[in-house]
Amino acid sequence: MSDVCANLVSKQFFTFAEPPHELVLESGERLGPVTLAYETMGVLTQDRDNAILVIHALTGDSHVAGCYTKDDARPGWWEIMVGPGKAIDTERYFVICANVLGGCMGSTGPSSLNQVTGKPYGLAFPLLTIGDMVTAQKALIDHLGIPKLLAVVGGSVGGMQVLAWCARYPEMVRAAIPLATTPRHSAQSIAFNEVARQAIMADPHWRGGDYYGGAKPDLGLAVARMIGHITYLSNESMRQKFGRQLKSRDALSFHFDAGFEVESYLRYQGNKFVERFDANSFLYLTKAADYFDLDDYAATTGPAGAFKGSHTSFLVVSFTSDWLYPTEQSRTLVRALKRNGLDVSFCEIQSDWGHDAFLLPSERLHSLVEAFLARVYRENPAGE
Amino acid sequence: MSDVCANLVSKQFFTFAEPPHELVLESGERLGPVTLAYETMGVLTQDRDNAILVIHALTGDSHVAGCYTKDDARPGWWEIMVGPGKAIDTERYFVICANVLGGCMGSTGPSSLNQVTGKPYGLAFPLLTIGDMVTAQKALIDHLGIPKLLAVVGGSVGGMQVLAWCARYPEMVRAAIPLATTPRHSAQSIAFNEVARQAIMADPHWRGGDYYGGAKPDLGLAVARMIGHITYLSNESMRQKFGRQLKSRDALSFHFDAGFEVESYLRYQGNKFVERFDANSFLYLTKAADYFDLDDYAATTGPAGAFKGSHTSFLVVSFTSDWLYPTEQSRTLVRALKRNGLDVSFCEIQSDWGHDAFLLPSERLHSLVEAFLARVYRENPAGE
Numbered sequence: 001m002s003d004v005c006a007n008l009v010s011k012q013f014f015t016f017a018e019p020p021h022e023l024v025l026e027s028g029e030r031l032g033p034v035t036l037a038y039e040t041m042g043v044l045t046q047d048r049d050n051a052i053l054v055i056h057a058l059t060g061d062s063h064v065a066g067c068y069t070k071d072d073a074r075p076g077w078w079e080i081m082v083g084p085g086k087a088i089d090t091e092r093y094f095v096i097c098a099n100v101l102g103g104c105m106g107s108t109g110p111s112s113l114n115q116v117t118g119k120p121y122g123l124a125f126p127l128l129t130i131g132d133m134v135t136a137q138k139a140l141i142d143h144l145g146i147p148k149l150l151a152v153v154g155g156s157v158g159g160m161q162v163l164a165w166c167a168r169y170p171e172m173v174r175a176a177i178p179l180a181t182t183p184r185h186s187a188q189s190i191a192f193n194e195v196a197r198q199a200i201m202a203d204p205h206w207r208g209g210d211y212y213g214g215a216k217p218d219l220g221l222a223v224a225r226m227i228g229h230i231t232y233l234s235n236e237s238m239r240q241k242f243g244r245q246l247k248s249r250d251a252l253s254f255h256f257d258a259g260f261e262v263e264s265y266l267r268y269q270g271n272k273f274v275e276r277f278d279a280n281s282f283l284y285l286t287k288a289a290d291y292f293d294l295d296d297y298a299a300t301t302g303p304a305g306a307f308k309g310s311h312t313s314f315l316v317v318s319f320t321s322d323w324l325y326p327t328e329q330s331r332t333l334v335r336a337l338k339r340n341g342l343d344v345s346f347c348e349i350q351s352d353w354g355h356d357a358f359l360l361p362s363e364r365l366h367s368l369v370e371a372f373l374a375r376v377y378r379e380n381p382a383g384e
Numbered sequence: 385m386s387d388v389c390a391n392l393v394s395k396q397f398f399t400f401a402e403p404p405h406e407l408v409l410e411s412g413e414r415l416g417p418v419t420l421a422y423e424t425m426g427v428l429t430q431d432r433d434n435a436i437l438v439i440h441a442l443t444g445d446s447h448v449a450g451c452y453t454k455d456d457a458r459p460g461w462w463e464i465m466v467g468p469g470k471a472i473d474t475e476r477y478f479v480i481c482a483n484v485l486g487g488c489m490g491s492t493g494p495s496s497l498n499q500v501t502g503k504p505y506g507l508a509f510p511l512l513t514i515g516d517m518v519t520a521q522k523a524l525i526d527h528l529g530i531p532k533l534l535a536v537v538g539g540s541v542g543g544m545q546v547l548a549w550c551a552r553y554p555e556m557v558r559a560a561i562p563l564a565t566t567p568r569h570s571a572q573s574i575a576f577n578e579v580a581r582q583a584i585m586a587d588p589h590w591r592g593g594d595y596y597g598g599a600k601p602d603l604g605l606a607v608a609r610m611i612g613h614i615t616y617l618s619n620e621s622m623r624q625k626f627g628r629q630l631k632s633r634d635a636l637s638f639h640f641d642a643g644f645e646v647e648s649y650l651r652y653q654g655n656k657f658v659e660r661f662d663a664n665s666f667l668y669l670t671k672a673a674d675y676f677d678l679d680d681y682a683a684t685t686g687p688a689g690a691f692k693g694s695h696t697s698f699l700v701v702s703f704t705s706d707w708l709y710p711t712e713q714s715r716t717l718v719r720a721l722k723r724n725g726l727d728v729s730f731c732e733i734q735s736d737w738g739h740d741a742f743l744l745p746s747e748r749l750h751s752l753v754e755a756f757l758a759r760v761y762r763e764n765p766a767g768e
Contacts, residue, residue, distance in 0.1 A: 027638040127638040187622035187646040188614065194647040195610040197640065198654070199583055202603035219586035226579040227611065230572065238571035244677065254411040254511040256581065256667060260674070262571045263578040270582070283640060290644065293628065323707075 007083060007090065009039045009066035009076075011106060014098075016139045023135065029126035033115070036140050037062050037106025038098035041082065042090035044146070050377065051146045052088060053137065054078065054097045055154030055161045057359075058228070058285055059277055061105035064097040065090075080361045087369040092377075093150065100161075101136040102128045102285055104278035111212060111278045121280075123209035128284055130157070130292040134164045141172070148172050150377060153369075155179035155358035156325070157285065160292045163306070163333070167297035170310035175376040177315045177369060180322050180358040182329040183294035183336070189324060192231050193286040196224035200279045209280050221279040222270030229269050234321035234354030238262060294333070307336065313343040315372040317365065319357040320350050345372060391467060391474065393423045393450035393460075395490060398482075400523045407519065413510035417499070420524050421446050421490025422482035425466065426474035428530070434761065435530045436472060437521065438462065438481045439538030439545045441743075442612070442669055443661055445489035448481040449474075464745045471753040476761075477534065484545075485520040486512045486669055488662035495596060495662045505664075507593035512668055514541070514676040518548045525556070532556050534761060537753075539563035539742035540709070541669065544676045547690070547717070551681035554694035559760040561699045561753060564706050564742040566713040567678035567720070573708060576615050577670040580608035584663045593664050605663040606654030613653050618705035618738030622646060678717070691720060697727040699756040701749065703741040704734050729756060 017023040017032035024030055039062045044051060054064050056077060065076035065083045082088045082095055099107040102125070110125035117124070141149065152173050154162045159181025166176050185193075203220025205211055233241075242262035246253075258264035298306040314337050318330035327348045337344045349364050351357040358365065401407040401416035408414055423446045428435060438448050440461060449460035449467045466472045466479055483491040486509070494509035501508070525533065536557050538546045543565025550560050569577075587604025589595055617625075626646035642648035682690040698721050702714035711732045721728045733748050735741040742749070 029638075123640070127640075184628065186619055187626040187628065187644070188617075188619040190628070190644050191610075191614045191622065191646050191650055194642070194644075194650055195607060195614065198610060198651070199586075199607045201640070202583075202587065202607055204588055223579060223583045223586055223607065226575075226582060230575045230579065233572075235570055235572040238575065242571040244568065244571065244574070254413075256507070256511075256585070256671065258578070260571070260574050260578075262575050266575055266578055267582070287640065 007041060007066035008068070008070070009041055009063070010068060011037050011039055011062060013037055013106065014140050014143050016143070023132075025126055025132045026129040027127055031108070031126055034101065034108045034136055034139075035106070035112075036098045036101065036108075036136055038096060038140060039063060039066070040094065040096050041066055042092070042094040044094040044144075048146050049148070049150060050092065051094045051096060051141075051144070051149050052151045052153060052373070053141065053149050053165075054082060054088065054095055055137070055152065055158035056097065056100065057154070057156040057158045058289070059273070059282070060158070061103070062097050062099045064095065078359065080359075081366070081369065087366045088153065088373065089370070093373070096141070096144065098137055098140055100285065101133045102281060102288065104281040107136075109278065110209065110280035110284055120212040122212065123280070125280070125284065128288050130160045130164045130288050131168065131297065133288065134161050134168055137161070137165070138169060138172070148174060151175040151177060151373060153177040153179070154181075156181055156355065157289045160289065163294050164292070164297055166310060166312050166314075167294065167306040170307070170312055173312045175313040175315070175372070177317070177372065178333070179317045179365075180319055180325055180355055182325040183333050184292060185290050186329075190290045192227060193290050196227045197283050197286060199223040199227065200283060203279075206279060209283075211279070216274070217279045218274040221274045221277065221282060222267075224279075224282055225273040225277075226266045226270045229266060231324045232354060232356045234323060234352060236321055236352045237354050240352060241265075294336075307340045307342060310340060310342060313372075313376050314345065315368060316344065316346045317358070317368065318348045319353070319355070320348060321352050322355045322357065324355040391425060391450035392452070392454070393425055393447070394452065395421050395423055395446060397421055397490065398524050398527050400527070407516075409510055409516045410513040411511055415492070415510055418485065418492045418520055418523075419490070419496075420482045420485065420492075420520055422480060422524060423447060423450070424478065424480050425450055426476070426478040428478040428528075432530050433532070433534060434476065435478045435480060435525075435528070435533050436535045436537060436757070437525065437533050437549075438466060438472065438479055439521070439536065439542035440481065440484065441538070441540035441542045442673070443657070443666070444542070445487070446481050446483045448479065462743065464743075465750070465753065471750045472537065472757065473754070477757070480525070480528065482521055482524055484669065485517045486665060486672065488665040491520075493662065494593065494664035494668055504596040506596065507664070509664070509668065512672050514544045514548045514672055515552065515681065517672070518545050518552055521545070521549070522553060522556070532558060535559040535561060535757060537561040537563070538565075540565055540739065541673045544673065547678050548676070548681055550694060550696050550698075551678065551690040554691070554696055557696045559697045559699070559756070561701070561756065562717070563701045564703055564709055564739055566709040567717050568676060569674050570713075574674045576611055577674050580611045581667050581670060583607035583611065584667060587663075590663060593667075595663075600658070601663045602658040605658045605661065605666060606651075608663075608666055609657040609661075610650045610654045613650060615708045616738055616740045618707060618736060620705055620736045621738050624736060625649075678720075691724040691726060694724060694726060697756075697760050698729065699752060700728065700730045701742070701752065702732045703737070703739070704732060705736050706739040706741065708739040
């Protein structure tokens with residue numbers, strides 16, 4: 001871990017939409033004040049032309065890489081990609097990562113204090129969209145004095161935010177890397193999210209979202225996480241990881257304990273998750289993902305609408321075994337980008353690891369991202 | 385419904401393993417007395433050579449077709465396939481369908497009275513296997529005086545029982561039609577079942593399975609059913625059925641009600657299911673399906689083991705969009721059958737409707753089953 005811990009980072013907080021201002025959300029509701037927790041790595045050039053916004057997936061946070069203290073060995077969620085000498089090289093680029101609006105890792109979300117009532121929001125928190133998350137990130141980027149991002153990078157729900165950035169603020173995004181993502185959820189993806197939400201809301205400790213200070217809906221949230229986990233892995237990766245291996249001995253246990261390795265893995269993932277994540281945030285973030293439809297961000301209608309007038313360069317990456325957001329959904333996106341005459345590179349990476357592949361070491365992904373960033377940085381001088 | 389209601393059927397009950405006898409289960413546990421609820425259609429020939437055992441899937445029952453009274457319009461679960469002039473023609477064949485052991489539709493299961501305690505079994509009910517279900521069906525077939533079945537037919541978990549029948553009692557099965565099934569669950573299938581079970585066990589009303597007479601774990605069971613439902617449909621069928629259609633109006637609702645059609649469909653399915661099904665039965669039957677491994681029924685080891693010495697004719701059918709038990713799993717089965725030199729027909733039917741396709745009208749399935757049964761009935765005279 002020595003090369004990781006050489007990179008000290010600290011969680012910082014940016015608060016905006018303070019009285020008398022408020023953030024106006026896509027729903028028309030208003031929210032304020034709004035805090036985003038964020039971290040940065042690397043140094044912004046004088047030309048302010050090397051900033052890369054990295055956006056986390058559903059349950060991630062601002063801690064993309066580095067460590068908080070020299071003795072802190074907790075890695076960031078994308079150490080494989082971000083750091084000195086990595087594909088997103090922090091010796092070259094200035095990397096920003098913020099916890100998403102609606103999250104529970106320092107940014108304003110349903111577990112935050114509602115200044116009107118003096119109690120946590122719970123379900124009084126307004127429903128958010130992917131666009132609202134991007135609006136909040138834009139305020140942070142403005143605050144940091146960055147006129148134009150070299151790149152916006154993110155996978156999964158983070159990739160949706162990348163797309164919304166490009167549609168909303170094309171003039172601020174030189175390059176975009178949406179990974180393992182989709183322009184909109186299929187009915188099946190909505191269905192999985194809905195069942196996960198139902199599992200949370202079925203937990204009596206959920207109490208209509210008003211559980212702060214008391215027992216939490218841990219059992220429901222664990223089930224929700226387990227459902228998600230199955231969709232993040234592929235059938236093949238589960239076969240390789242677990243097959244039909246039995247946990248303790250070479251015999252069926254004939255009771256309802258976790259007999260198969262895959263069962264105990266899921267239970268472990270579910271139980272670990274509830275320690276770090278807020279159930280209401282899970283509801284809000286999955287709903288925002290379900291609501292996302294790139295066409296809603298179109299200045300003009302039609303499949304190319306969202307990217308009308310854009311000059312952003314794109315690297316779109318999908319993974320063969322990702323059945324949550326299959327390659328075909330990335331191809332739909334690529335076709336829309338090409339119809340706008342945009343500079344698009346597309347790669348489907350062979351991987352057995354399902355949707356989660358973008359978080360796992362991959363030489364192919366590393367070299368694609370590294371080369372793409374180097375090219376756009378070289379080809380697009382500051383201010384252009 | 386007139387041609388359906390011309391076929392009156394009645395639910396009958398067969399009880400065996402009465403004191404001093406008991407049914408010895410694969411786990412070594414003993415169970416008794418055991419009741420199977422069953423229904424029959426058609427007339428058994430004097431040669432007793434036209435009996436077809438139809439086996440229902442996970443949550444089905446003995447009511448495969450016909451109606452209980454002339455005014456009763458409730459259809460059976462496989463009206464498309466079973467009845468006069470249907471593929472499984474009850475003017476020609478004598479059809480038997482029993483509710484599975486461990487079920488909750490009249491057969492002995494965890495909701496039945498434990499004669500030792502005078503209370504429902506709950507989790508005191510022993511864990512069952514697919515083989516145990518077949519053992520109970522065998523007792524019923526013996527009771528009905530049928531020396532050899534013309535065919536055993538079933539889809540999904542019913543198909544597993546078809547395979548176990550052929551492995552256990554090859555001399556009693558002339559022909560077998562396993563549909564949309566698998567010789568063993570993948571880690572992913574086990575994972576889905578495990579999360580569904582966790583959803584039930586997370587419901588405080590479950591009370592370790594001891595909920596009879598009080599509030600039932602309906603919320604947990606509804607979530608479990610919703611998870612199952614997603615796996616029974618295909619991504620494509622969900623797209624065709626629901627797409628991203630919104631329920632009430634052409635706008636996002638911005639709250640946690642069921643906004644998308646697919647959400648309200650799932651909630652409806654979940655709520656409807658709890659009215660008719662017992663949560664403990666769901667636990668036991670899914671566990672039996674997870675435990676099933678055709679190799680465990682092998683007289684000799686190796687991929688062909690389970691069918692060593694068999695002379696059964698097989699019609700194996702899979703469906704292109706079934707991602708729960710994909711075609712490749714049927715092919716594995718077919719290879720094992722062929723290695724034993726058995727008479728095997730295999731067909732992968734093109735369908736968008738996922739795993740549930742075997743329950744839906746299909747001319748292809750109809751003609752395959754009809755022709756296969758006619759051939760084996762013609763080619764295998766009674767007593768041979």
